[in-house]
Amino acid sequence: QKEVExxxxxxxxxxxxxxxxxxxxxxxxxxxxxxxxQYSRKGPELLMYTYSSGNKEDGRFTAQVDKSSKYISLFIxxxxxxxxxxxxxxxxxxxxxxxxxxTGTRLTVIP
Amino acid sequence: EAGVTQSPTHLIKTRGQQATLRCxxxxxxxxVYWYQQALGLGLQFLLWYxxxxxxxxxxxxxxxxxRQFPNYxxxxxxxxxxxxxxxxxxxxxxxxxxxxxxxxxxPGTRLTVL
Numbered sequence: 001q002k003e004v005e006x007x008x009x010x011x012x013x014x015x016x017x018x019x020x021x022x023x024x025x026x027x028x029x030x031x032x033x034x035x036x037x038q039y040s041r042k043g044p045e046l047l048m049y050t051y052s053s054g055n056k057e058d059g060r061f062t063a064q065v066d067k068s069s070k071y072i073s074l075f076i077x078x079x080x081x082x083x084x085x086x087x088x089x090x091x092x093x094x095x096x097x098x099x100x101x102x103t104g105t106r107l108t109v110i111p
Numbered sequence: 112e113a114g115v116t117q118s119p120t121h122l123i124k125t126r127g128q129q130a131t132l133r134c135x136x137x138x139x140x141x142x143v144y145w146y147q148q149a150l151g152l153g154l155q156f157l158l159w160y161x162x163x164x165x166x167x168x169x170x171x172x173x174x175x176x177x178r179q180f181p182n183y184x185x186x187x188x189x190x191x192x193x194x195x196x197x198x199x200x201x202x203x204x205x206x207x208x209x210x211x212x213x214x215x216x217x218p219g220t221r222l223t224v225l
Contacts, residue, residue, distance in 0.1 A: 006153075032211040043115070043201055043216035044154070051211060088154070092212045097167060097205075098144060099214060103153035 003027050006089055006102025015111050019076040023089035023102045026070065030091040030100070033065050035074045038086045038104065047087075048074070079109045113138065115204050115217035123223045124192050132187040132220045136204030143185040144205070144214055145177065149198040157200075160185050192224045 006023045013019055021035075032051055036044035048063045050056045056063045062075040072091075076083055086104040116135045124130050136143050145157040156169035160179035168175075174190040183204075189196055199221050203214035 008151075034211065034213060036216075041221075043117075043218045046213055046215060049211045049213050090154075097142070097159055097212060098156035098169065099154075099212065100156075101146075101154040103151070 003030075004089065004091060004100050004102045007105055008103050010106040010108060012108045012110060013079055015079060015081060015109055017079050017109070019079050019083070019107060019109075021074040021076075021087050021089075021105050021107070023072050023091075024070055025072075025091060025100075027093070027100075028067075028070065029093040030070075031094050032092050033063070033072050034090040034099070035061075035063055036088040036090060038088060040085075044088055081109050081111050084108045115202055115215055117200075117202050117217040117220050119220060120218070121221050121223070123225065125225050126192055126194060128192050130189045130192060130196075130222055132189075132200050132202075132222070133184065134187070134202030134204075134217060135184045136202075137206070137215055140204035140206050140215075141183055142205040142207075143179055143183065144203040145185070145187050146201045146203065147171075147198045148201055148219070149195075154201065158187065189222070194224050197222060197224045 034049040035047045038044040053067045060077045064073040086106045088104045089102040090099040118133045142161045146154040159167040177187040179185045199219045201219045203216045205214045
C-alpha cells in the first residue's frame with residue numbers, strides 16, 4: 001500500500017465551479033502537508049502548506065487537513081482556465097526531510 | 112529572487128551510457144533534493160544533500176549518485192542507464208529557516224533513454 005493515495009482523475013469542470021481535490025495517507029507520523037501545482041512540462045510550484053488539522057485559506061484556495069481521518073483536501077473556488085494543471089499533495093514527518101507525494105490529479109477547467 | 116535552475120532541459124542517451132544533471136538552488140538555500148517523476152508514478156525521492164554531504168537516499172540503486180558543491184549547487188549522475196530511467200528529474204531546494212520542510216522545485220531535466 002502506498003503511503004499517500006491520490007485519485008489521478010482526470011477531472012474536468014466548467015469555469016467558475018468549486019473544485020475539490022483529495023488525498024489520503026496511511027502513516028499517522030505525517031505532520032506537515034503541502035499542495036503543489038504542476039503545469040505541463042514544468043516543475044511543481046508550491047501552492048499551500050499547513051501543519052495542523054483545520055482549514056487554511058489563501059485567496060481562492062483552501063487547504064483542509066483532518067488528521068483523525070488521515071485525509072487532506074484542496075478546494076479551489078471560482079475555478080479559472082488558468083487553474084488547469086496537475087495538483088500534487090505532499091507530506092512529511094517530523095525528523096524526516098524528503099517529501100512523500102501523491103501521484104497527482106489532473107484538472108481541466110473548461111471556459 | 113531567482114528560482115531553482117536545472118540543466119540541461121532535455122537529455123537523450125542510449126542504454127548503458129551515463130547521464131549528468133545539474134541543479135542550482137535558490138540563493139541562501141543549503142539543502143538540495145533530487146526526485147524522479149516517471150509517468151504514472153508520481154515523484155519519488157532520490158537523494159538529499161545538505162552542506163556538501165549526502166544525508167539520505169531513497170529506494171534507488173547505487174548507480175544513482177551525486178554530489179553537492181561548496182556553492183550548494185548539485186549534480187546527479189546516473190550510470191549504466193536503463194530504459195526505465197526515462198523520466199523527468201526534478202531538483203528542489205530548501206532553506207534552513209523552512210518550518211514545514213517546504214521545498215521549491217526547478218523546471219526539471221527530461222531524460223530519455225533509447
